[in-house]
Amino acid sequence: MALTLTCPVCGQRNGYEFRYGGEDKGPRPAEAGLxxxxxxxxxxxxxxxxxxxxxxxxHRDGCGSWFTTWRDTTKNLEVAKxxxxx
Amino acid sequence: MFWKSKPLWGNxxxxxxxxxxxxxxxxxxxxxxxxxxxxxxxxxxxxxxxxRFIGFGGAGxxxxxxxxxxRTQYNVPxxxxxxxxxxxxxxxxxxxxxxxxxxxxxxxxSEAAMKAARMTIATxxxxxxxxxxxxxxxxxxxxxxxxxxxxxxxxxxxxxxxxPGGIVRHDAxxxxxxxxxxxxxxxxxxxxxxxxxxxxxxxxxxxxxxxGRIHTPRVLISAGGxxxxxxxxxxxxxxxIAVLTIQAMVTQxxxxxxxxxxxxxxxHCYANQTLKGEIATGAHMDQWPNxxxxxxxxxxxxxxxxLSDWLPCLRGVKFMRIWGGLADMTPDMAPIMDGNDQxxxxxxDCGWGYFGFKSCSAVGKYMAQFMASGHCPDMLKPxxxxxxxxxxxxxxxxxxxxxxxxx
Ligand SMILES: Cc1cc2nc3c(=O)[nH]c(=O)nc-3n(C[C@H](O)[C@H](O)[C@H](O)COP(=O)(O)OP(=O)(O)OC[C@H]3O[C@@H](n4cnc5c(N)ncnc54)[C@H](O)[C@@H]3O)c2cc1C
Ligand SMILES: [Zn+2]
Numbered sequence: 001m002a003l004t005l006t007c008p009v010c011g012q013r014n015g016y017e018f019r020y021g022g023e024d025k026g027p028r029p030a031e032a033g034l035x036x037x038x039x040x041x042x043x044x045x046x047x048x049x050x051x052x053x054x055x056x057x058x059h060r061d062g063c064g065s066w067f068t069t070w071r072d073t074t075k076n077l078e079v080a081k082x083x084x085x086x
Numbered sequence: 087m088f089w090k091s092k093p094l095w096g097n098x099x100x101x102x103x104x105x106x107x108x109x110x111x112x113x114x115x116x117x118x119x120x121x122x123x124x125x126x127x128x129x130x131x132x133x134x135x136x137x138r139f140i141g142f143g144g145a146g147x148x149x150x151x152x153x154x155x156x157r158t159q160y161n162v163p164x165x166x167x168x169x170x171x172x173x174x175x176x177x178x179x180x181x182x183x184x185x186x187x188x189x190x191x192x193x194x195x196s197e198a199a200m201k202a203a204r205m206t207i208a209t210x211x212x213x214x215x216x217x218x219x220x221x222x223x224x225x226x227x228x229x230x231x232x233x234x235x236x237x238x239x240x241x242x243x244x245x246x247x248x249x250p251g252g253i254v255r256h257d258a259x260x261x262x263x264x265x266x267x268x269x270x271x272x273x274x275x276x277x278x279x280x281x282x283x284x285x286x287x288x289x290x291x292x293x294x295x296x297x298g299r300i301h302t303p304r305v306l307i308s309a310g311g312x313x314x315x316x317x318x319x320x321x322x323x324x325x326x327i328a329v330l331t332i333q334a335m336v337t338q339x340x341x342x343x344x345x346x347x348x349x350x351x352x353x354h355c356y357a358n359q360t361l362k363g364e365i366a367t368g369a370h371m372d373q374w375p376n377x378x379x380x381x382x383x384x385x386x387x388x389x390x391x392x393l394s395d396w397l398p399c400l401r402g403v404k405f406m407r408i409w410g411g412l413a414d415m416t417p418d419m420a421p422i423m424d425g426n427d428q429x430x431x432x433x434x435d436c437g438w439g440y441f442g443f444k445s446c447s448a449v450g451k452y453m454a455q456f457m458a459s460g461h462c463p464d465m466l467k468p469x470x471x472x473x474x475x476x477x478x479x480x481x482x483x484x485x486x487x488x489x490x491x492x493x
Contacts, residue, residue: 002382003374016384020374040475044326044417048314050377073329076376 003076009063021056023047024068050074052082093276094261096268101275104301105133107457108293110280110316111309112136113145114256114443115435117263118450119306119457124270126451127458132272133302135295137279141260143310144442147379147411149334149368151347151358152444153190153251155210155217158481160468161420162213167465168448172254175447181262184255186361188346190248191225193396195240195352203246210248217248231343231399238395240352252347253358256443263450280309283320283432290431304457306425306433311377311412313436323428326474327414327437330371331378333385335408339363343399355392365400367393371413371440379410413439418479421445423453423469426460433457434471 003015023046029038047053052072059065070079092098107123109116112134123129136142152172154165172185194200203219210217222234225245234242264274275297282294283305292301307313314327340363349356354370369385386405394401416422416437425433435453438445452463462470473479 015374036475036477040326041324044474045324046314046327047318047324048327048329048375048414049319050312050315073375074377076378076380 003071003078005057005069005078007059007062007065008067009065010059013059013062017059017061019058019060021058021066023049024054024056052079093264093268093274095264095274099273099275101133101278101295101297101300102273103299105273106131106302107304107306108132108280108300108302109134109306109308110293111143111307111313112140112264112274112276113143113308113310114259114263114446115308115310115438115449115453116306117145117260117267118446119308119435119453120272120450121263121267121270122451122454123457124267124272127454129454129458130271132267133300134267134272134274135278135280135293135300136274136276139276140264140274141257143312144411144413144438145260145310146257147334147409148256148440148443149356149358149366150253150256150443151190151251151349151356152185152254153248153347154215154444155190155192155206155246155248155251156482157206157209158420159209159213160480161482162209162215164448164452164465165445166213166215167451168445169250171447171451175259175262179262179266181258181265182255183258183262184361185252186254187250187252188358190251190347190349191228192246192248193225193242193348193350193352194244194246195350196243199351200243203244207246215248216250217246220245220247229344229346229348231397232348233396233398240350240395242396253360254443259443259446280316280320285321285429285432288430290429302431304431304433306435306453306457308435308453310436310438310442311414313434314414315377317434317436321429321432323434325422325437325471326416327422328375329377329412329414330374331376331380331410332368332371332413332440333381333408333410334366334368335386335389335405336360336364336366337400337403338406340365340403344397348397350392350396353392353396355389355396357393357397364406365393365397365403368440371415377412379412381408381410415439417474419482420480421449421469422471423449423456423466424471425456425462427471
């Protein structure tokens with residue numbers, strides 16, 4: 001479905017220029033003491049939120065930036081950062 | 087409503103405050119599991135909780151393709167049993183499921199793909215499933231409309247021919263299973279949304295619904311594309327799933343020209359001719375997760391381009407209807423069936439992506455066995471959730487796919 005995303009460098013562009021990069025899972029876990037369960041959680045596991053989520057995107061057919069943004073997965077629309085995380 | 091309607095499957099039932107088992111999702115897997123719980127295990131005090139109406143999810147949106155030519159030794163026997171069950175269920179349910187075993191033709195567009203097909207065929211044959219490798223000329227003999235010229239985007243090198251597969255009427259499966267389950271005492275509650283799951287000391291105690299609380303020691307989440315989100319937000323269990331909209335469409339009805347299901351991985355396109363004469367065709371999934379189930383010009387164009395390449399007689403034919411549904415994809419293209427582990431009495435059956443129709447008959451049978459005994463049947467053991475952290479991903483796809491970063 002049609003989507004417009006805001007690249008921090010190029011501004012608003014057609015969603016098909018971008019590659020989805022997954023749910024934002026915070027920083028990569030430290031190597032020291034890393035368990036298979038924690039690594040699996042970081043690599044594979046998702047929350048699959050039906051609603052607003054923070055996620056990664058890559059401007060593949062553009063400037064090449066990686067950035068995070070917020071999107072409502074039920075409407076496929078980019079949204080403003082939710083109030084709670086101000 | 088101004089009239090009193092009686093559901094197609096039997097009498098309207100009252101939502102009780104307790105059940106022996108509650109199934110969330112009135113799709114193919116929920117209905118089949120309920121049917122077998124009641125019929126084979128004497129667990130008849132079962133409620134199916136359905137947010138909308140039965141068949142609202144993938145059950146009523148899929149393109150109805152059935153086959154048993156998967157890639158690994160864990161998947162093939164499960165799908166074979168499912169395929170063998172269609173004629174049995176047709177009799178047992180006394181409902182015409184319209185199984186048309188017209189055979190599936192899976193086109194190969196490179197020598198590498200032909201080699202991969204050889205391995206898949208060897209696996210099928212080892213498990214007693216009929217599957218053959220054929221060359222482009224033989225494919226043309228089977229499907230004269232096929233374009234085997236070398237002048238197309240992805241020239242056809244050959245195909246994997248799987249005669250026992252085909253098409254089953256998906257709505258009939260929903261109605262037949264609902265009728266069968268209700269006959270054995272199962273309650274089907276439509277327009278009832280599961281909103282929370284209650285646990286105590288690591289055990290299931292009940293389900294909260296939009297129409298009140300239900301006490302139960304057993305819950306199955308089989309809510310198709312909605313399962314992963316529900317499981318995380320209700321129980322905090324994360325799954326390796328990405329939920330994507332997948333689209334399908336049909337053309338205007340035509341005279342008979344295609345009597346096999348034909349699919350192509352390279353074109354991301356598959357097609358078959360329905361009994362009404364329409365060409366039913368499906369596309370790849372959206373490029374980013376979403377729950378919209380909406381259609382896009384992008385895919386209509388993609389389908390038209392792909393079909394007019396390898397089935398050129400369809401040039402100029404019009405699409406009449408288009409729709410979308412959800413595909414819950416795992417990284418190894420195999421489902422997750424697990425339970426009675428993280429939480430006592432909690433079961434899950436999800437990650438069925440775009441292959442949960444062809445499997446539903448056998449899965450219902452084994453999930454019922456699992457829920458009745460509390461022990462995972464051998465057939466389902468390889469599909470456990472822990473395989474991901476144990477690095478035992480299934481080889482259903484030759485390479486690890488990630489439907490998130492590089493779909
Ligand atoms: C376009 C398309 C084409 C496909 N083609 C094929 C094919 O050719 N072959 C094949 O094998 N498979 C195919 N599939 C996949 C198949 O349809 C699904 O895998 C299958 O329907 C999954 O069955 P299910 O019972 O798990 O879920 P569904 O059939 O999706 O049912 C889930 C139900 O859960 C309900 N629900 C959701 N949330 C709640 C809640 N909170 N409370 C209560 N109920 C809830 C929904 O309303 C829905 O009715 C296709 C899917 C799509 C979308
Ligand atoms: Zn950019």
